[in-house]
Amino acid sequence: MNTQAPSMINADVRFTRVEKKFDTATALHSLDLEIERGSLFALLGPSGCGKTTTLRLIAGFEQPTSGHVYIRGNDVTGVPAYKRSFGMVFQSFALFPHLTVAENVAFGLKMRNVSKADIVTKVAAALDLVELGKLGERYPRQLSGGQQQRVALARAVVFEPDVLLLDEPLSALDKMLREQMQVEIRHLQQRLKMTTVFVTHDQEEALTMSDRVAVMKDGRIQQAGTPREIYDRPRTEFVATFLGASNILEAIVKGKDGTGTILDIAGNTLSVAGVTAEAGAKLCFALRPEKISIGSMDGNQPGGIAASVREAIYRGAQTLLYLDINGMPVNAVVQNAGVEPMNLEPGAAVRLHWDNDNMVALEPAR
Amino acid sequence: MNPSLSRNSLAWAVALPPLIILALFFVVPLGYLLFISFMTNSATSLFDVQPTLANYTEIFSDSFYWLIIQRTLLSTAVVLILCLLLGYPAAFYAAHLSPRGRLIMLMIMMVPLMVSNVVRAYGWFAILGRRGVLSGTLTGTGIIERPVQYLYSFEAVTLGLLTILLPFMVVSLTNSLATIDKHYTEAAHSLGAGPWRTFLRVTLPLSSPGIASGLMLVTFLALSAYVSIALLGGPRYKLLVSMVFDSVSTFRWPRAAALSFVLLLIAFIIAIVIQLVVRPQRVQGKA
Numbered sequence: 001m002n003t004q005a006p007s008m009i010n011a012d013v014r015f016t017r018v019e020k021k022f023d024t025a026t027a028l029h030s031l032d033l034e035i036e037r038g039s040l041f042a043l044l045g046p047s048g049c050g051k052t053t054t055l056r057l058i059a060g061f062e063q064p065t066s067g068h069v070y071i072r073g074n075d076v077t078g079v080p081a082y083k084r085s086f087g088m089v090f091q092s093f094a095l096f097p098h099l100t101v102a103e104n105v106a107f108g109l110k111m112r113n114v115s116k117a118d119i120v121t122k123v124a125a126a127l128d129l130v131e132l133g134k135l136g137e138r139y140p141r142q143l144s145g146g147q148q149q150r151v152a153l154a155r156a157v158v159f160e161p162d163v164l165l166l167d168e169p170l171s172a173l174d175k176m177l178r179e180q181m182q183v184e185i186r187h188l189q190q191r192l193k194m195t196t197v198f199v200t201h202d203q204e205e206a207l208t209m210s211d212r213v214a215v216m217k218d219g220r221i222q223q224a225g226t227p228r229e230i231y232d233r234p235r236t237e238f239v240a241t242f243l244g245a246s247n248i249l250e251a252i253v254k255g256k257d258g259t260g261t262i263l264d265i266a267g268n269t270l271s272v273a274g275v276t277a278e279a280g281a282k283l284c285f286a287l288r289p290e291k292i293s294i295g296s297m298d299g300n301q302p303g304g305i306a307a308s309v310r311e312a313i314y315r316g317a318q319t320l321l322y323l324d325i326n327g328m329p330v331n332a333v334v335q336n337a338g339v340e341p342m343n344l345e346p347g348a349a350v351r352l353h354w355d356n357d358n359m360v361a362l363e364p365a366r
Numbered sequence: 367m368n369p370s371l372s373r374n375s376l377a378w379a380v381a382l383p384p385l386i387i388l389a390l391f392f393v394v395p396l397g398y399l400l401f402i403s404f405m406t407n408s409a410t411s412l413f414d415v416q417p418t419l420a421n422y423t424e425i426f427s428d429s430f431y432w433l434i435i436q437r438t439l440l441s442t443a444v445v446l447i448l449c450l451l452l453g454y455p456a457a458f459y460a461a462h463l464s465p466r467g468r469l470i471m472l473m474i475m476m477v478p479l480m481v482s483n484v485v486r487a488y489g490w491f492a493i494l495g496r497r498g499v500l501s502g503t504l505t506g507t508g509i510i511e512r513p514v515q516y517l518y519s520f521e522a523v524t525l526g527l528l529t530i531l532l533p534f535m536v537v538s539l540t541n542s543l544a545t546i547d548k549h550y551t552e553a554a555h556s557l558g559a560g561p562w563r564t565f566l567r568v569t570l571p572l573s574s575p576g577i578a579s580g581l582m583l584v585t586f587l588a589l590s591a592y593v594s595i596a597l598l599g600g601p602r603y604k605l606l607v608s609m610v611f612d613s614v615s616t617f618r619w620p621r622a623a624a625l626s627f628v629l630l631l632i633a634f635i636i637a638i639v640i641q642l643v644v645r646p647q648r649v650q651g652k653a
Contacts, residue, residue: 061552081555082564088556094549098571098648107567108557155557165556 010037011070012163012195013058018067020053020219027053028219030067035212038193040186042206045216046242051199054216055165058197060084072162082111087156089169093148095140101151102127102136108159126158129188146177153185157192164189164196170205182208203243207231215239231288237362240286247292247330249285249359253277266328268305272356284362291358292332294321295351296342304351312344319344323352403623413620421624431609438606438632441520442588445527449535449584450577452528457539457576461546472540475533487526487597494522494598518600526594531587535580542576543569571649578646585636589629606632 015033019026028050035041043051056062057069060081068077076084087108095104102123109119127133130150140148149169156164166185170178186209189196200206206213207227214224215238223235234240237248251263251270260273263283277283295304305325313320314336321332321344332352342350403421405413425431460471478486493499494516504510516522550572554564595605604612606629613622641647 059552059556061555080560081552082558082560086556088553090549090553092547092549094547094553096550096553096568096571098574107554107559111558111563159558 011035012037012072013041013197014070014073015054015057016068016070018057018064018069020050020057020062021065026219028057028064031219031221033214033221033224035195035197037195039211040189040196040198040209042198042200042210042213043216044200044203044206044213044243046201048218049216050219051201051216052167053219055167055197055199058163059086059088059165085162086165087159087161087163088165089149089152089156089167091168091171093140093152093169093172095148095151095155097140099139100136101132101138101140101143104140104151105136105155105158108155112159114159122158126154129157130154145173146181149173149181153188157188157194162195164194166196166198168199168201170200171202178205185209207243215242217242233360234286235363237284237286240360240362245289245331247287247289248362249287249330250328251283251285253279253281253283255279265305266326268325270356270359272359272361275361284364285359286362287330287354287359289320289331289333291354292330293353294332294334294342294344295353304353307350307352309344309346309348309350311346323350325352399623399626402620403627405620407618407620409617421620422628424621425624425628434604434606434609435628435632437520437603438589438629441524441527441605442585442636444524445531445588446581446584448524448528449532450581453532453535453539453580457536457543460536460540461543468540468544472533472537475536478529479533483530483591483593484597486530487594490522490526490598491517494525517598518602520603522598523595523603523605526598527588527591530591530594531584534583534587538580538583539573539576542573542579546572574644574649575646578640578644581640581644582637585640586633589633589636 011034013033013035015031018028018031018033020028031050031054033054043054045051053062057064058071060076060079060083063078068075070076071084071086095101096107099107105123105126106119109122114122123136124133127136130153132147132150132154135143135147135151140151143151149172152169169185170181173181182205198206198210210227212224213227213230215222215230217238223230223239225233230239231243234243234246240246240248249265251265254262254264254269256262257271260271261275261277263270263272265285272285275283307323307325307330309321310324310329311322313322316336318333318335321334323330323332330352344350402413404417404419406416406418406420408414456475460468463471481489491498495501496513496515496517498516500516501510501513505513546569550568551564554568559567590607592607592611595607596611599605599608606625610622610625610629613619613625
């Protein structure tokens with residue numbers, strides 16, 4: 001056991017300065033990570049960002065080049081996968097084709113020398129949990145993709161592991177099924193209160209399902225937090241644009257006034273609180289398209305920033321607007337609430353309004 | 367025109383030439399051979415057109431032929447078991463090499479097959495004969511007193527067959543093992559199975575198509591091998607294939623035909639046993 005000070009009391013998974021190199025390429029740079037007991041934690045990022053490597057390090061399929069991995073407070077660095085306590089759902093499900101559904105689910109129990117009678121009751125309970133009670137005697141090839149997914153889940157949780165690992169488990173399913181399984185996995189995880197780590201490249205999936213999200217890029221965690229924190233307060237341009245759409249506004253600091261910092265954005269002057277920067281410095285702000293509201297030039301809303309419409313795309317519930325503020329492109333999404341339609345033809349002049357609190361100052365790119 | 371129909375007819379057009387060749391040069395002669403096997407032996411022509419079961423009843427009522435059948439089954443079984451036991455570890459190793467390393471290893475294993483069977487058999491003469499390397503070494507070191515003839519025995523035939531057939535087994539197993547998705551073994555590890563139990567319960571069953579095809583290939587090649595058996599078994603250790611040749615060389619064509627069908631029957635039975643024991647179909651058409 002190591003003397004690392006635990007900063008989170010109920011961390012089921014903890015990485016301390018974990019580094020992983022493959023030959024000459026570094027997959028992870030000195031990663032620190034803590035995953036709270038009973039939570040669903042998403043590792044989100046584009047391919048090659050290190051999220052799968054992180055998951056495989058928890059499993060023990062890979063060993064760190066340096067640093068330590070803890071599961072339930074025990075240092076498992078160097079411990080092979082089969083001596084760790086985790087269940088895993090693979091992207092391909094990896095159900096054993098020569099075993100029936102019930103035999104697949106029983107596999108982990110058998111390896112743990114559970115008595116025959118207990119195996120029968122536990123397998124039945126696990127299959128009931130995923131609503132496949134009647135399909136125990138079938139072979140995996142006789143099941144649909146969604147059913148195979150459920151068998152893989154039942155097999156991974158039946159022996160009550162310390163951690164459940166999900167490696168892009170929904171990417172093999174079609175969209176309808178994926179959305180249904182997102183909810184089902186979430187419910188199952190909450191019912192079992194099982195610490196779960198989930199790898200995905202789908203930002204919507206991460207937002208919908210998890211308690212906490214870590215956004216990764218190039219072997220580093222860019223930002224970790226609750227879905228709301230990550231979405232509303234992105235720290236970097238990468239996080240802002242990878243999770244949903246975001247405008248990146250470039251601003252030049254003009255000075256200070258009583259309430260905050262005075263900025264110049266494409267010729268418009270704004271005052272933003274909570275930002276400290278020298279006059280003349282360049283800053284970038286993230287602003288979500290849906291935070292922008294549109295007023296017409298002659299409307300009764302005074303103020304706002306003048307812009308012109310480049311293109312308006314009708315999307316049923318919303319209209320997506322490509323706008324132009326003195327040559328700076330900005331996107332906005334407006335709800336089609338059913339009031340009299342505004343003139344949003346290309347070239348139309350409009351006024352943009354937003355709460356300056358929704359402008360999030362970004363750290364310079366790492 | 368219906369597109370699926372045209373695709374169908376194209377498939378037939380491609381499949382037809384080999385089917386015709388197969389029918390013309392295999393099925394028809396085989397039928398003729400079967401016909402001959404029920405005819406009477408003749409001293410003057412290929413056979414006399416007098417239907418008889420004698421060719422078969424004589425084989426099965428003669429204890430000598432039973433001995434030959436027994437030997438054939440025994441040597442085939444031993445070759446199969448040794449090929450599997452020796453070939454599996456080699457294939458396991460090869461399957462975990464890089465694709466390039468695997469190719470090189472399999473190529474090296476194939477090199478002995480480039481040598482003619484006759485040349486190879488005479489190579490064994492130099493090793494196993496009374497004045498051969500083995501006998502000479504053993505007498506020289508005093509382990510045996512007088513030179514021993516190791517040729518013309520069960521061991522010589524088995525060794526000869528083994529060295530020819532092992533590469534076929536390794537190639538078949540390697541191809542099967544190399545295509546097993548690593549997620550299966552990782553899934554077994556995640557469920558708490560160590561390397562040994564993962565091998566027995568997951569890798570081994572998943573490689574069953576390779577085991578079955580390798581065993582069948584070796585069986586058919588072992589049963590039909592002639593040169594190695596004739597040279598290494600000599601006059602003292604004959605197998606069924608030698609009896610076919612002996613019958614032909616004494617112009618008893620119907621008897622030779624009947625023996626051929628006994629051989630075919632044995633191959634067929636062994637193939638069925640392999641399928642029933644190894645059960646490759648349980649992982650084919652997989653999820």
